[in-house]
Amino acid sequence: METLATSVGTRDPVSASDPCTHPLLRWAELAEQVLAGTPMTREQGLQVVRSSDDELLALVQAASRVRRHHHDNRVRVHVLQNARSGTCPEDCSFCSQSVHFDAEVPQYRMQSIEELVAGAERAAAMGAATYCMVTSTRGPSEVELETVCEAVRRIKQRYDLQVCTSLGLLAEGQAERLAAAGVDRYNHNLESSERFFPELCTTHGFLDRWRTVEAARAAGLEACCGGILGMGEETEDWVDLALALRQLRVESVPVNFLDPRPGTPLGDRPRLTPQQCLRGLSMFRFALPEVDLRVAGGREANLGTLQPLALWIANSMFTDGYLTTPGAEPSDDARMIEQAGFVAVSVEAHG
Numbered sequence: 001m002e003t004l005a006t007s008v009g010t011r012d013p014v015s016a017s018d019p020c021t022h023p024l025l026r027w028a029e030l031a032e033q034v035l036a037g038t039p040m041t042r043e044q045g046l047q048v049v050r051s052s053d054d055e056l057l058a059l060v061q062a063a064s065r066v067r068r069h070h071h072d073n074r075v076r077v078h079v080l081q082n083a084r085s086g087t088c089p090e091d092c093s094f095c096s097q098s099v100h101f102d103a104e105v106p107q108y109r110m111q112s113i114e115e116l117v118a119g120a121e122r123a124a125a126m127g128a129a130t131y132c133m134v135t136s137t138r139g140p141s142e143v144e145l146e147t148v149c150e151a152v153r154r155i156k157q158r159y160d161l162q163v164c165t166s167l168g169l170l171a172e173g174q175a176e177r178l179a180a181a182g183v184d185r186y187n188h189n190l191e192s193s194e195r196f197f198p199e200l201c202t203t204h205g206f207l208d209r210w211r212t213v214e215a216a217r218a219a220g221l222e223a224c225c226g227g228i229l230g231m232g233e234e235t236e237d238w239v240d241l242a243l244a245l246r247q248l249r250v251e252s253v254p255v256n257f258l259d260p261r262p263g264t265p266l267g268d269r270p271r272l273t274p275q276q277c278l279r280g281l282s283m284f285r286f287a288l289p290e291v292d293l294r295v296a297g298g299r300e301a302n303l304g305t306l307q308p309l310a311l312w313i314a315n316s317m318f319t320d321g322y323l324t325t326p327g328a329e330p331s332d333d334a335r336m337i338e339q340a341g342f343v344a345v346s347v348e349a350h351g
């Protein structure tokens with residue numbers, strides 16, 4: 001069987017642009033090429049993630065052209081709800097919620113329908129466009145699935161929020177039940193390239209994740225799928241992840257930057273530099289020009305004072321923290337969006 005890595009590595013029809021071209025022109029030409037409908041090649045992706053700090057602003061400017069063409073100056077704000085925390089039987093080495101590691105995280109079973117609906121109310125009050133319910137699990141039990149479905153039915157009666165769920169690997173028929181309840185999107189990240197994934201997890205494989213994303217799409221759900229940068233992979237793994245997501249035709253891509261969690265196997269990893277983060281994010285924008293590209297977990301810890309620059313590349317972000325780590329205050333994020341000249345997309349409750 002052809003591997004996914006093989007297929008994404010050989011499918012690009014376009015040769016790389018001349019690496020001798022002046023950086024300002026090289027990145028502007030790449031933006032033109034992508035906007036004209038010719039996909040970024042793997043070689044071009046490698047040039048982006050391996051470019052120098054001297055070229056960074058030219059690179060961000062070019063990625064910004066693509067971002068503005070497809071998303072204008074809008075920022076979609078997403079709010080997460082950790083609907084079930086800790087004690088996950090899987091062993092993803094970056095994750096503090098795995099039962100295999102000694103990380104300190106809150107541990108609780110599935111939240112009630114009322115708690116999930118209350119989370120949506122908070123998200124709407126914060127001006128979020130998307131509310132994401134996430135559980136720490138290999139996959140949803142029957143009770144968990146029905147709890148989420150009933151919560152979604154109630155949320156959809158009250159708010160115009162887009163609803164995303166992230167419940168792990170899906171068994172046959174589960175995606176269809178979520179779609180019927182009103183879920184808009186299903187999140188399941190590939191996390192890294194097919195080559196690197198076995199170094200991250202032994203309890204399930206890259207193809208298990210791939211198949212869940214395909215099942216979600218087949219049920220009519222939008223697919224939200226991304227990964228984490230900075231786990232010890234090579235920059236070529238970033239490019240191969242982006243090309244795999246293009247092959248999966250996902251609508252939404254969260255790009256996380258590892259914020260090492262004490263007690264996990266990756267707890268001692270050094271953080272990425274802000275420049276590395278911005279190069280990675282730019283490459284995802286060129287590879288996936290139209291998607292809802294999200295600067296996600298680890299934004300504050302890895303980008304530091306360069307966080308606002310990510311908005312010139314990504315068109316969406318989380319606010320109010322992440323599953324197990326705090327983030328910036330929603331009011332600080334709102335100020336950053338406004339001061340950078342962008343406009344947050346928000347929703348209203350039904351009358």
Ligand code: SF4
Pocket residue numbers: 088089090091092095096097098135136137138168
């Ligand atoms: S399946 Fe999800 S919650 Fe469980 S260890 Fe992996 S990343 Fe963490």
